[in-house]
Amino acid sequence: MxxxxxxxxxxxxxxxxxxxxxxxxxxxxxxxxxxxxxxxxxxxxxxxxxxxxxxxxxxxxxxxxxxxxxxxxxxxxxGEEPAKTAAEHPAKIDLIINDLETSFRSFTMSLKRLEQELNHIKSRRAKVRA
The missing domain is CATH 1.10.260.40 (lambda repressor-like DNA-binding domains)
Incomplete structure (x- = not known):
């Protein structure tokens, strides 16, 4: 069996x-x-x-x-989609929006850290030249 x-x-x-x-x-x-x-x-x-x-x-x-x-x-x-009810769509959209917002916040924080790093490098470079 x-x-x-x-x-x-x-x-x-x-x-x-x-x-x-x-x-x-x-x-x-x-x-x-x-x-x-x-x-x-x-x-x-x-x-x-x-x-x-x-x-x-x-x-x-x-x-x-x-x-x-x-x-x-x-x-x-x-190879087939389950039947969806109209109530499932808003929940899926909310999940996608939340995921995108989280990704955007993470990306923004990464950009800020990168900007700080760049400013730090520029500052050290200016001190070396002086």
Whole structure:
């Protein structure tokens, strides 16, 4: 009975089908394997194995792919989107807005630190010249 369940699971979650959906997303967006592998913090070879259907993506990799392409896990795993209710859209939009605001704050802080570093370097350089 265990072998039958495993075969059913493999049939439901075909590595080849998942890999093909991920490959089509990448190609549709005109991206290279190396570019996406870098975003996912994977080697290009490892990423290639996912696209070829030789291995399943990890949960974290699947999460990052879904997020990057704005797809659902259901679509990546099964090729279909679940039926959505109108109430789900505002929540998703709020999550996206919060994520963007957090990223923007982090980026702004990085720019401020970079500006301080640049000013410090300029100040030291001016002292050396004087």
């Amino acid at each position: 265990g072998a039958n369940k495993l075969l059913l699971m493999e049939e439901i979650l075909s590595k080849k089908d998942i890999g093909e959906r991920i490959r089509v997303l990448r190609l549709t967006n005109g991206l290279s394997q190396a570019f996406i592998a870098n975003i996912l913090n994977l080697s290009r070879s490892n990423y290639s194995q996912i696209e070829l259907g030789n291995q399943y993506p990890t949960f974290n990799t699947l999460h990052e792919i879904a997020r990057y392409y704005s797809k659902t896990y259901d679509w990546l795993l099964h």
